[in-house]
Amino acid sequence: MSQKVTVETYQLVRSKRSTIAVEVHPDLQIVVRAPRWTPLREIESFLQDRVVWIQDRLAKARQTLQSLPALTNPGEVHHRGAVMQWPYSPSRFATWEKAEAERLCLDHIRELLPGLGVHGLRYNGLKLRRMRRRWGSCSYSGIIVLNTLLVRVPDHCSKAVVAHELAHLVHMNHGPAFKRQVVELYPDYLAANKELDQWTSMLLSANPNGRASKSIGRGERRELRLLG
Ligand SMILES: [Zn+2]
Structure with missing residues (x-):
């Protein structure tokens, strides 16, 4: 042996x-x-x-x-779950990506928010930020903070994060009522959220510095x- x-x-x-x-x-x-x-x-x-x-x-x-x-060549980045070649100067990429992330997240919010009914009125705006430890958060004041890197994952995964944070407008915890709310809001939530786990390693490795x-x-x- x-x-x-x-x-x-x-x-x-x-x-x-x-x-x-x-x-x-x-x-x-x-x-x-x-x-x-x-x-x-x-x-x-x-x-x-x-x-x-x-x-x-x-x-x-x-x-x-x-x-x-897999990202195999310089200039390649993940974009909405696929590999994209960025053809312009790297200095312009971050601004472009943040704008894309904002557009995508606002689309998800517009689609999902009506599902909250009257609770949707608590929504008080969106902020995008590069975060290393989380995909999103929701404050008591109704501001949703989402990670700019969400634009790199497949659309159904970024939608799961948006559904999760929107459900916090109703329940500020992860209890059974919250879980029912998030699945009601986005029926594919559980599968999409599981798939998102694979992308979570990116938060740590996608370090610009x-x-x-x-x-x-x-x-x-x-x-x-x-x-x-
Ligand atoms: Zn949460």
């Missing part, structure tokens, strides 16, 4: 915490969080005990990334030998 050894790089982030934890991110980054003074061999043995879990997570994340339409996520924190790059 031969043992396969693979080496993965992980980010070791030490902080004022009391336990060790390992995270596998959708963009395949492995982040290990540990207390400041835990010896390295203790961290490494913690990781070796979780090799199967880490490999399983990596395989799932790889599968998800592969299921998206190419910098590591702030939430990961500063750390040390180390290597992890996975014996499988």
Whole structure:
């Protein structure tokens, strides 16, 4: 029997915490969080005990990334679930994309809002923003904030996010009444929302500055030998 050894790089982030934890991110980054003074061999043995879990997570994340339409050439971007070649100067892209996102989201809102009946009156406007952690949010004042990157996912997925946030105009929680409301508003919600999960890795990887996520924190790059 031969043992396969693979080496993965992980980010070791030490902080004022009391336990060790390992995270596998959708963009395949492995982040290990540990207390400041835990010896390295203790961290490494913690990781070796979780090799199967880490490999399983990596395989799932790889599968998800592969299921998206592949971007193979420079200048290619996802647009409404497909691959588009941007033919103009890269400096003009962000402005164009934000305008496209706004048009698309307003179309979804116009289509779905009447389904809320009188509650639709609580809708108080749309803001588009690049966000790294969420697709959308809804405030008590009725302002819906949506992620500009929604224009990159298929239309039925962006519609699911809009339906979700509009349903918050009626229910400011994720309880059973909220769930009924969102499906009533958009009957394909559950399937579309599940498909959206595949695209969520994009929020982290689509970083215009190419910098590591702030939430990961500063750390040390180390290597992890996975014996499988
Ligand atoms: Zn919500």
